[in-house]
Amino acid sequence: MSDYNFAYLDEQTKRMIRRAILKALAIPGYQVPFASREMPMPYGWGTGGVQLTAACLTPDDCLKVIDQGADDTTNAVSIRKFFQRTAGVAVTQATREATLIQTRHRIPETPLTEDQVLVYQVPIPEPLRFLEPRETETRKMHELEEYGLMHVKLYEDIARHGQIATSYAYPVKVEGRYVMDPSPIPKFDNPKLSDCPAIQLFGAGREQRIYALPPYTQVVSLDFDDYPFEASKPDHDCDLCGASDSYLDEVITDDRGGRMFVCSDTDFCAGRVRAGHAGRLAGRNKGAAA
């Protein structure tokens, strides 16, 4: 047991974050400013997501933390340990068992349910920031629904590359009103944002913004009639579990051009391997799928 308040943050801070969450749910896609606290980890390590999780967590929760789909990478492991220590909650790696999932840059492959909350870590919450650096201007653009600049950016992609080359942090429009940055998830995940049964919360600690998608909210990826949005992924099957419908990471295996493609969602991949599915390289490297 630790001497921290439950879930680390003090009660007044949690109330402030909770009020911001309710506003964010009431105005889907709008970035609510909040008084982000310093956390015992650096900016860029998910301090926004951690503050949302701290404000939402109850002792009855079962927490899952993923980093680029993986449960076993540094960011995921350290945040999971942080809440085990400061909140004493149960943790899991199984998407189905989790009631609250904090994620960096992926949406789990296993469909979410109404009983789950998905918390995203967001580096730059403002979708227009790289097009217009002034906060006063981007705020005005959101106020006036002036999103032409975003379409110009996507058009320039087509002019230069022959297709919309934006492959992650692909901008979406929420319920026909706010253009929103879905955090740097691959655009493969964008369709899962829409009509999702779970509550989705987005937290940017350094930028001090919280935004949200209530369940069953309509989220549309921006595109053109003649260049429709496409949820792309590497044109391979997973080399460990054989899945053809999951998002893949490319892994370089030697210095002679050898490579393999594996599911980025480790829980999904391991579950398929346990169920007897096998990919091209299954069994070659013992323990690779464990």
Added chain:
Amino acid sequence: MIPGLADPPIQSSRGFRVLMQAMARPGTIQRLNLTQPPALGPAAGSVLLLLADPTTPLHLAGDLPGLAPWLQFHAGSPLTGPEGASIAVGRWPDLPLDLLPVGLPDYPDRSAMVIVELDRLDAEGPRLTGPGIRGHASLSLPAIAPFRANRALFPMGLDFVFTCGDRLACLPRSTRVEAA
């Protein structure tokens, strides 16, 4: 003095999850019973203790005997007129909806949350659609026109928490309301 929360970190964490689900799924009726405040039901008192603190000016509408000192002690919120309120609470006929802040076009979050104590709260009546609602929901709202006018202000507007005894349901500004 009636007690507030016995174990604030744990009780308010569980209570907030109930309130968050209610706000995320407009029209669904949840139960929340963390305290028994003067003049109002347990759900309204619980929502106040979950959200109010010295940084949230409160507007108490109408005659709510004993509530002001209770909130002063447990939450420490300053009392204010309707124009400066970030949270307003009262019975439906007493609430000055036209005077409460609805936010600014560039900062629509600078609006009031309205806690409305009702005599009846059931999943029947006016039809609700919008974000958070699969298909449609029904809720026994005390009126229709004010909520349609509120939706027309989107993204500005008021967010409502309806309470009745230990039950509550929410109606955020994003929800469209039609007669059943």
